[in-house]
Amino acid sequence: MKTARRIIVALDFDNVDDAEAIVDRLGNTGQAYKVGMELLTVAGPTLARRLVGEGKDVFLDLKLLEIPTSVAGAVRAAGRLGATMVTVHAMGGPKIMEAAVHAAAGFPQLRVIALTGRH
Incomplete structure (x- = not known):
């Protein structure tokens, strides 16, 4: 990963205008x-x-935790969207993680990140 792409800007907003304002302000940076x-x-x-159309990396932090078929479908949708990363919950177990990784196989740019931890 290139140095400029190591910094991931969190668009943690509940409206599009604020998110787009940050993206526009940062421009090519x-x-x-x-x-x-x-x-x-x-x-x-x-x-x-x-x-994605502007050549940016998109990390979909969705924390997927669902039946394996649904997780696989969501991961494929993320891949078709052009995302470079998507999160799944490891607490869902190996079947969910395997389904996610298998679904991502057709999208070389897409990484599946498994989240762990206690609540």
């Missing part, structure tokens, strides 16, 4: 962005598509 569930729910995939 910002090369990688995190889009979480809140922003994705508010904005849909439009902002993520815009970022």
Whole structure:
């Protein structure tokens, strides 16, 4: 990963205008962005598509925890969107993680990140 892409700017907003203002302010300096569930729910995939179209890395921090078939479908959707990273919950067990990794295999740019930890 290039140095400029090691810094991931978290777009932790509940509205598109604030997220786009940060992206626009950073311009070419910002090369990688995190889009979480809140922003994705508010904005849909439009902002993520815009970022990918501009050559930015998009980290979808979705913390997927669902049946393996649904997790695989969401990971494939992230890959089709052009995301470079997507999160799944490791607490879902090996079947969920295997489904996610298998689904990501068709998208060489996509990394699956498994989150661990206690709540």
